[in-house]
Amino acid sequence: MLPILYQDDHLVAIHKPSDLLVHRSSLDAYETRFAVQLLRDQIGQHVFPAHRLDKATSGVLLFGLNSDSARALSMQFAERQVAKNYLAVVRGWPDEQGEIDHPLEIRKDDAEVFGGIVEKAAQASQTHYRRIASVELPWMVDKYPSSRYALVTLDPITGRRHQIRRHLKHLSHPIIGDTTYGKGRHNRAFAQAFGVNRLLLACTQMQFKHPISGELLSITAPVAADMSWVIQELGCLAALDTHQIEYQAPQPSTSLQRQIFV
Numbered sequence: 001m002l003p004i005l006y007q008d009d010h011l012v013a014i015h016k017p018s019d020l021l022v023h024r025s026s027l028d029a030y031e032t033r034f035a036v037q038l039l040r041d042q043i044g045q046h047v048f049p050a051h052r053l054d055k056a057t058s059g060v061l062l063f064g065l066n067s068d069s070a071r072a073l074s075m076q077f078a079e080r081q082v083a084k085n086y087l088a089v090v091r092g093w094p095d096e097q098g099e100i101d102h103p104l105e106i107r108k109d110d111a112e113v114f115g116g117i118v119e120k121a122a123q124a125s126q127t128h129y130r131r132i133a134s135v136e137l138p139w140m141v142d143k144y145p146s147s148r149y150a151l152v153t154l155d156p157i158t159g160r161r162h163q164i165r166r167h168l169k170h171l172s173h174p175i176i177g178d179t180t181y182g183k184g185r186h187n188r189a190f191a192q193a194f195g196v197n198r199l200l201l202a203c204t205q206m207q208f209k210h211p212i213s214g215e216l217l218s219i220t221a222p223v224a225a226d227m228s229w230v231i232q233e234l235g236c237l238a239a240l241d242t243h244q245i246e247y248q249a250p251q252p253s254t255s256l257q258r259q260i261f262v
Contacts, residue, residue, distance in 0.1 A: 059203030072211035225251035
């Protein structure tokens with residue numbers, strides 16, 4: 001069952017788990033589970049995705065319960081009227097706060113695979129970030145005797161494909177667990193030490209106008225238990241309380257090995 005964060009006659013918001021596609025994609029042709037399908041079966045009616053959330057990312061995901069509501073919600077995303085808040089665990093210590101202003105080229109998606117027209121020029125892209133916790137672990141992953149990591153909040157202004165992941169790579173602070181834009185040695189170190197194989201990125205909150213009433217809605221998804229477990233083990237859980245970020249009770253993986261990568 002997908003956790004429902006909000007539902008009325010026009011829209012529904014769920015807490016999407018990591019490793020779940022929003023809808024069928026030719027880029028992951030062997031996948032058989034999709035949020036659209038699962039939610040449709042769960043609530044007994046058709047749902048229409050209002051935006052995109054990466055398969056590996058957990059958190060707030062919006063659907064219209066009819067095509068008109070979905071279209072109105074999608075328009076708010078396109079016109080940058082939706083405030084989005086994310087949380088990530090990254091390699092290194094970024095500045096305390098800043099803005100990443102780095103154009104991003106269009107990435108291959110279904111439109112390109114199936115022959116749709118896709119603009120190739122790089123698009124302006126901006127992401128605000130803030131470092132809310134820092135930690136240094138006594139393990140040698142790269143060439144240094146210890147390794148630094150940070151907990152950051154992110155507010156993407158634009159909505160390009162993989163924007164947060166690509167922007168953090170550009171900043172040389174990739175997200176832990178990112179198999180496309182991250183660092184394999186650090187990803188493996190976390191998987192071995194904490195027993196969690198997932199992208200440590202979550203959409204924790206969205207603010208937007210109701211597509212029919214115009215009421216301002218704020219939908220919050222708690223940080224998933226497997227991600228909050230890693231944050232707890234890093235000694236950074238208090239930062240979530242300080243910044244009023246909700247989280248599920250930390251839950252260790254059943255495959256936890258507790259082997260420090262050296």
